[in-house]
Amino acid sequence: MVRLPYTTALTTLFSYGLLFAFGQLRDLFRKLLDWFRSKDLKGYAPICLGLEDFYVRRLYLRIQDCFGRPIASAPDAWIDVVERYSNDNNKTLHRTSNSTKCLNLGSYNYLGFAAADEYCTPRVIESLKKYSPSTCSVRVDGGTTQLHAELEELVARFVGKPAAVLFGMGYVTNSAIIPCLIGKGGLLISDSLNHNSIVNGARGSGATVRVFQHNSPSHLEEVLREQIAEGQPRTHRPWKKIIVIVEGIYSMEGELCKLPEIIAVCKKYKAYTYLDEAHSIGAIGKSGRGVCELLGVDPADVDIMMGTFTKSFGSCGGYIAASKEIIQYLKYTCPAHLYATSMSPPAVQQVISAIKVILGEDGSNRGAQKLARIRENSNFFRSELQKMGFEVLGDNDSPVMPIMLYNPAKIPAFSRECLRQNVAVVTVAFPATPLLLARARICISAAHTREDMIKGLEVISKVGDLVGIKYFPTEPPKLAKEAHKKPVAVILP
Amino acid sequence: MVSPVAGMTTKALDWFSIAFDAPLARAVVFGVHIDGHLVVEVLLIAVILFQLSRKSYKPPKKPLSEKEIDDLCEEWVPESLTPSITDDMKAQPPALESAAGPHTIINGKEVLNFASANFLGLIGHEKIIDSCVGSVEKYGVGSCGPRGFYGTIDAHLDCENRIAKFLGTPDSILYSYGISTIFSVIPAFCKKGDIIVADEGVHWAVQNGLYLSRSTVVYYKHNDMTSLEKTLEKMTRGNKQAEKLRRYIVVEALYQNSGQIAPLDEIVRLKEKYRFRLIMDESNSFGVLGNSGRGLAEHFGVPIEKIDIITAGMGNALATDGGFCTGSVRVIDHQRLSSSGYVFSASLPPYLASAAIAAVDYLEANPTVLSSLRRNIASLVEGLSDIPGLTVASNPLSPIVLLKLKNSTGSQKRDLQLLNKIVERVLEEDSVYIVTTKRSNLDKCPLPVGIRMFVSAGHSESDLQNASDALKRVAASVLSELN
Numbered sequence: 001m002v003r004l005p006y007t008t009a010l011t012t013l014f015s016y017g018l019l020f021a022f023g024q025l026r027d028l029f030r031k032l033l034d035w036f037r038s039k040d041l042k043g044y045a046p047i048c049l050g051l052e053d054f055y056v057r058r059l060y061l062r063i064q065d066c067f068g069r070p071i072a073s074a075p076d077a078w079i080d081v082v083e084r085y086s087n088d089n090n091k092t093l094h095r096t097s098n099s100t101k102c103l104n105l106g107s108y109n110y111l112g113f114a115a116a117d118e119y120c121t122p123r124v125i126e127s128l129k130k131y132s133p134s135t136c137s138v139r140v141d142g143g144t145t146q147l148h149a150e151l152e153e154l155v156a157r158f159v160g161k162p163a164a165v166l167f168g169m170g171y172v173t174n175s176a177i178i179p180c181l182i183g184k185g186g187l188l189i190s191d192s193l194n195h196n197s198i199v200n201g202a203r204g205s206g207a208t209v210r211v212f213q214h215n216s217p218s219h220l221e222e223v224l225r226e227q228i229a230e231g232q233p234r235t236h237r238p239w240k241k242i243i244v245i246v247e248g249i250y251s252m253e254g255e256l257c258k259l260p261e262i263i264a265v266c267k268k269y270k271a272y273t274y275l276d277e278a279h280s281i282g283a284i285g286k287s288g289r290g291v292c293e294l295l296g297v298d299p300a301d302v303d304i305m306m307g308t309f310t311k312s313f314g315s316c317g318g319y320i321a322a323s324k325e326i327i328q329y330l331k332y333t334c335p336a337h338l339y340a341t342s343m344s345p346p347a348v349q350q351v352i353s354a355i356k357v358i359l360g361e362d363g364s365n366r367g368a369q370k371l372a373r374i375r376e377n378s379n380f381f382r383s384e385l386q387k388m389g390f391e392v393l394g395d396n397d398s399p400v401m402p403i404m405l406y407n408p409a410k411i412p413a414f415s416r417e418c419l420r421q422n423v424a425v426v427t428v429a430f431p432a433t434p435l436l437l438a439r440a441r442i443c444i445s446a447a448h449t450r451e452d453m454i455k456g457l458e459v460i461s462k463v464g465d466l467v468g469i470k471y472f473p474t475e476p477p478k479l480a481k482e483a484h485k486k487p488v489a490v491i492l493p
Numbered sequence: 494m495v496s497p498v499a500g501m502t503t504k505a506l507d508w509f510s511i512a513f514d515a516p517l518a519r520a521v522v523f524g525v526h527i528d529g530h531l532v533v534e535v536l537l538i539a540v541i542l543f544q545l546s547r548k549s550y551k552p553p554k555k556p557l558s559e560k561e562i563d564d565l566c567e568e569w570v571p572e573s574l575t576p577s578i579t580d581d582m583k584a585q586p587p588a589l590e591s592a593a594g595p596h597t598i599i600n601g602k603e604v605l606n607f608a609s610a611n612f613l614g615l616i617g618h619e620k621i622i623d624s625c626v627g628s629v630e631k632y633g634v635g636s637c638g639p640r641g642f643y644g645t646i647d648a649h650l651d652c653e654n655r656i657a658k659f660l661g662t663p664d665s666i667l668y669s670y671g672i673s674t675i676f677s678v679i680p681a682f683c684k685k686g687d688i689i690v691a692d693e694g695v696h697w698a699v700q701n702g703l704y705l706s707r708s709t710v711v712y713y714k715h716n717d718m719t720s721l722e723k724t725l726e727k728m729t730r731g732n733k734q735a736e737k738l739r740r741y742i743v744v745e746a747l748y749q750n751s752g753q754i755a756p757l758d759e760i761v762r763l764k765e766k767y768r769f770r771l772i773m774d775e776s777n778s779f780g781v782l783g784n785s786g787r788g789l790a791e792h793f794g795v796p797i798e799k800i801d802i803i804t805a806g807m808g809n810a811l812a813t814d815g816g817f818c819t820g821s822v823r824v825i826d827h828q829r830l831s832s833s834g835y836v837f838s839a840s841l842p843p844y845l846a847s848a849a850i851a852a853v854d855y856l857e858a859n860p861t862v863l864s865s866l867r868r869n870i871a872s873l874v875e876g877l878s879d880i881p882g883l884t885v886a887s888n889p890l891s892p893i894v895l896l897k898l899k900n901s902t903g904s905q906k907r908d909l910q911l912l913n914k915i916v917e918r919v920l921e922e923d924s925v926y927i928v929t930t931k932r933s934n935l936d937k938c939p940l941p942v943g944i945r946m947f948v949s950a951g952h953s954e955s956d957l958q959n960a961s962d963a964l965k966r967v968a969a970s971v972l973s974e975l976n
Binding site: 006024045047053056059060067068070071072073074076079081084095104106108109114115116117120121124125128129130131132133134135136137139140141142143144145146148149168169171172175176179180181193196197200203222224225226228229236238239240241242243251268269271304308309310311313314315316325326328329330333335336338339340342343346347350364375378424426433445 | 556557561562565566569570571572573574575576578579581582583586587588589590591592596597602608609610611616617621622626629630631632633634635636637638641642643644645646648649650669670671672673676682696697698701704705739749768770784785806808810811812813814824825827829830831834836837838839841842844845848926928933934935936944945947957
């Protein structure tokens with residue numbers, strides 16, 4: 001967990017307070033100046049009230065150039081970041097036709113399938129020519145091709161469940177499946193740091209939602225006991241069913257979930273489990289099968305496993321893997337299956353080829369090499385950053401590494417300085433993280449070579465010194481230790 | 494028995510009075526002679542007042558003991574995660590073995606395909622496939638990141654500019670999936686307390702967006718302008734608060750569930766009269782209606798600035814995937830930070846964005862494809878006009894042709910079974926692939942089910958003739974079995 005030192009908390013609060021005060025001052029001047037100029041809304045209420053987008057107008061727009069940077073190449077280990085300029089103090093940004101080649105430490109390209117791959121790309125192009133970029137139909141109405149059927153079987157086999165169903169977008173998978181599984185009278189218990197798609201799905205289902213402390217099986221047990229004993233709110237009838245939703249790797253923390261303990265608690269209290277492996281499928285585990293393999297949990301113990309193809313497989317879309325009955329029911333009633341355009345066939349082919357490479361079924365051992373490389377890379381990068389004195393979150397083996405920044409001014413400083421030295425990093429602030437805990441998030445890929453990572457580390461260390469985010473003491477390198485052993489008698493009189 | 498008790502009581506009272514009388518025998522306060530019994534009465538009144546002022550007695554709440562909670566947890570039995578599987582849940586759609594164009598291959602046989610919304614016939618088009626191949630070679634397949642974190646590829650920005658230029662709006666924004674467009678846009682603009690008036694026939698994605706927005710939603714009768722006017726009147730009459738609230742009308746240009754076209758000129762007139770904003774979903778009408786395919790606004794001759802927010806999924810006429818939203822600069826900029834389907838999701842794969850640009854280029858260069866589409870629709874509707882037992886329930890200009898049962902059997906389930914039988918036999922005997930409308934359990938749409946046919950500009954005259962002949966024959970035989 002993050003330990004926020006007092007002085008840092010005070011300075012961060014002071015910075016935000018200053019920015020807030022300046023923002024209010026500017027708003028006051030804007031109101032005075034606009035007194036004379038009437039905004040003709042003709043009786044309509046304004047589409048956004050002034051208070052709602054205060055954060056956007058006064059804080060976010062100042063650092064807008066750190067987000068949404070367009071690129072002009074594939075999101076591989078090195079990318080061409082397009083340069084942008086602004087004539088009105090960051091309010092609008094314009095593209096130029098220049099681009100700089102930067103090291104990419106921000107894209108979710110865990111196994112390096114993002115750019116053209118020697119096995120996957122020819123097959124994708126073949127399927128493009130055969131099936132066209134889209135089927136223009138929903139899955140049940142002529143949107144199911146042989147590729148979709150093949151991929152569903154392959155995913156089920158890869159994950160270790162009896163059956164699977166595909167969707168064209170990971171976000172929609174969560175938002176449309178959770179309402180099918182549970183409705184009014186049911187209870188959803190979700191981790192406090194779950195992704196927005198799960199929150200939306202939970203809200204859309206109409207069930208009661210309770211939150212347990214992040215990654216704490218003991219608090220989950222407390223919540224379960226309390227809720228089962230109390231029953232539904234106001235009527236105190238027993239709950240129809242309880243589903244506990246957790247994620248494999250939490251993308252803003254880089255932590256793995258404590259899956260074995262959580263599964264044990266859920267089994268004890270007869271709750272169903274739903275595991276969202278958006279970031280962990282394909283990236284961790286000895287053969288890439290995700291957090292179940294890494295932590296030694298039998299996939300049959302998790303009721304529903306969800307994942308996306310965007311991160312490790314370099315494609316788009318999501319899947320749900322569960323027992324045959326659940327999948328059959330979902331295919332019959334899930335709105336995303338009945339009303340949404342089916343997944344694009346070339347994207348399906350990309351996932352099929354990627355899974356075949358990972359499993360080694362393409363006849364080479366590139367898959368095993370990629371998996372070993374990403375594990376080595378993540379552990380190397382993380383340990384080096386920790387040695388340099390940065391505050392890095394996350395567990396070993398996880399390819400996501402947030403570096404804490406805290407102070408709002410350090411966010412644009414870190415981001416712009418790194419870009420100037422040709423390293424592209426991602427910085428995250430409110431509202432994706434709590435207000436005081438802004439961070440820079442590094443995503444390591446199997447496509448990064450040792451030299452790439454050493455260059456990245458150098459630049460981050462230099463910028464870290466400039467910006468002042470080395471909150472922990474540096475581990476002195478071995479040479480310095482030797483130097484200390486030299487006799488100090490030279491200095492003493 | 495009573496008299497000795499009475500006697501004892503009077504003796505006690507007398508004793509009290511004498512005891513109290515003694516010292517106060519000569520006390521006179523305010524002209525009231527203080528007697529001993531006055532003290533007793535005062536004490537009694539004091540006791541009564543004290544009792545009245547106390548709170549009513551509630552038995553204390555004991556929290557459940559650990560053992561009791563353990564027992565409750567053991568007793569509790571959850572329902573199963575899904576209900577048991579019935580026969581109609583086991584139906585599997587046929588798997589296509591080639592592209593979903595006007596002719597496709599199912600189970601090794603070539604069939605006529607009326608189930609894909611390939612309105613302009615762009616599936617299999619050379620130029621589009623070439624631009625996709627170039628895109629895949631340059632950018633790979635996926636974009637590996639959300640728009641805010643290096644997932645914005647210049648293909649996306651080019652696509653947004655192209656669509657805005659084509660429609661004549663100031664700006665547009667791309668989403669990575671068709672249905673997520675509308676259910677992210679609505680919660681971004683409508684918050685708790687706002688008023689939304691929506692058509693009752695909107696499809697599930699719109700319903701979900703309306704539910705997630707937590708605003709007050711009122712439905713009006715499907716495509717009925719008098720019902721809309723009455724509802725608008727009701728929501729605004731005498732409601733001073735309504736001035737400060739945001740008010741929206743949500744409609745679809747061409748309804749997926751019924752094939753009806755919304756009368757945009759009427760709606761714009763009503764919106765201006767009652768000061769509502771208009772959100773319109775043009776998934777099925779973009780690239781289909783209007784002289785050059787620019788959608789419903791062009792079809793009715795309404796200037797596009799009058800529609801506040803237009804959303805569309807690109808999975809229909811443009812033969813690609815994803816969706817977009819256009820409107821004023823303020824509307825679009827607001828979505829870049831507060832629309833959940835845009836911010837928290839990976840961006841559209843770049844090859845699909847290039848396919849969209851190629852499709853829009855093709856449409857702009859060849860507006861004649863729209864007249865062939867219209868010709869096809871007209872001839873199919875004519876061919877289907879005399880099928881026994883089924884009527885055409887959609888608008889004659891709509892490329893989604895909906896056939897309804899003339900006499901419903903009474904339950905939606907049995908209607909659907911009957912229609913499924915017709916559809917299966919048509920596929921088996923005449924190799925024409927058509928489908929029925931499917932409804933999810935979560936869908937609240939009250940419109941009736943039917944057989945849906947998607948007409949494409951790529952269908953030939955003989956295709957349409959074969960389809961209507963096949964349907965006529967099978968419908969006659971299946972429905973005569975019923976009688």
